[in-house]
Amino acid sequence: xxxxxxxxxxxxxxxxxxxxxxxxxxxxxxxxxxxxxxxxxxxxxxxxxxxxxxxxxxxxxxxxxxxxxxxxxxxxxxxxxxxxxxxxxxxxxxxxxxxxxxxxxxxxxx
Amino acid sequence: xxxxxxxxxxxxxxxxxxxxxxxxxxxxxxxxxxxxxxxxxxxxxxxxxxxxxxxxxxxxxxxxxxxxxxxxxxxxxxxxxxxxxxxxxxxxxxxxxxxxxxxxxxxxxxxxx
Numbered sequence: 001x002x003x004x005x006x007x008x009x010x011x012x013x014x015x016x017x018x019x020x021x022x023x024x025x026x027x028x029x030x031x032x033x034x035x036x037x038x039x040x041x042x043x044x045x046x047x048x049x050x051x052x053x054x055x056x057x058x059x060x061x062x063x064x065x066x067x068x069x070x071x072x073x074x075x076x077x078x079x080x081x082x083x084x085x086x087x088x089x090x091x092x093x094x095x096x097x098x099x100x101x102x103x104x105x106x107x108x109x110x
Numbered sequence: 111x112x113x114x115x116x117x118x119x120x121x122x123x124x125x126x127x128x129x130x131x132x133x134x135x136x137x138x139x140x141x142x143x144x145x146x147x148x149x150x151x152x153x154x155x156x157x158x159x160x161x162x163x164x165x166x167x168x169x170x171x172x173x174x175x176x177x178x179x180x181x182x183x184x185x186x187x188x189x190x191x192x193x194x195x196x197x198x199x200x201x202x203x204x205x206x207x208x209x210x211x212x213x214x215x216x217x218x219x220x221x222x223x
Binding site: 031045091096103 | 208
């Protein structure tokens with residue numbers, strides 16, 4: 001089983017839509033979870049950390065389900081500028097080695 | 111906002127040559143990382159560095175790779191005797207403490223001919 005798995009998509013949604021991505025991880029001892037976004041041929045940029053109680057930042061909501069070992073990202077009221085690849089990132093073992101998912105591609109259509 | 115800077119932005123090298131990729135992490139960060147991303151593939155962890163030594167490394171980080179913090183600001187990745195399959199984007203990242211979000215530089219595109 002891969003350390004981190006994501007549905008690669010692509011997700012094509014109209015502006016204003018709500019879209020959700022899931023990510024599963026294999027190591028139950030993982031401690032830190034993040035969502036990053038990556039634009040084509042650019043560096044990953046932190047979108048948000050994921051906390052046990054769930055957290056929200058504007059139109060973005062992240063949740064963690066430790067029992068089922070998955071994290072999710074919900075984007076409300078999608079904007080054209082949300083078009084990117086969304087990367088799920090999880091730390092492993094001692095906490096100093098981070099694993100990236102393959103990314104989920106999102107295109108928001110006018 | 112402080113940022114991680116990487117040089118050069120693009121490096122073209124003949125197979126078998128040595129390359130050094132340079133990074134200046136955010137100044138008050140203590141943990142430093144190198145990742146690579148082969149075109150069209152996922153970001154892969156190479157190595158983490160803390161307190162002047164490697165703390166973790168992946169299977170990719172074999173004997174041809176080394177890292178160094180030669181002074182108080184630079185963090186370098188050296189690849190000895192490059193291979194065609196080393197062609198990728200190499201990202202440096204840093205974080206303030208363990209388990210905190212990592213901030214990425216904009217990468218060095220390495221092309222091996």
